[in-house]
Amino acid sequence: MTRHESTGRGPWLRLLSQALELAGPDAEFLRHSECPWSSATFSGTRHRILVAFNGEHALSSGEAYIAALPEHEFSISRQIVADATVVEVEHAVLPAPRMTVEAELLLLDDC
Incomplete structure (x- = not known):
């Protein structure tokens, strides 16, 4: 567990929330x-996020997530997402x- 995870604070939670919102309800x-x-x-910080899409309908959502992630504009206070890649x-x-998608995101401090 990282320092940010142990306190429940930090940009990782906002990043994760926005990535999951982009991935959609499926x-x-x-x-x-x-x-x-x-x-x-x-x-x-470098982040890895793993999500799964289960069922025929969800696979379309997974493909849309793969296409949208690299160009998505994240909004995280005092942070910049410098790179978002499906790895x-x-x-x-x-x-x-079923499709599983692992993404890697580079979050830079914007001071």
Whole structure:
């Protein structure tokens, strides 16, 4: 558990909420992780979000999420989403259609 998770505060919750809103009501939240990130000029956090889309109807929502995520404008106070990438997509057809989507987002401090 990171410092932000332990206090229930921080930009990760806003980021996660907006990502899940973008994924839509057919998305099932599975996991979120966060780790510190820095370069010579920037600091922030890298986030991984895993969601599932279950059933034929939900697969369309999953495809829309994959298409929309990289260009989505997040609104998080004092933070910039510098990169949002789908890093893995898995499909299953049995016992029912299912797609899992793992996204990685780079959140930079905007001081």
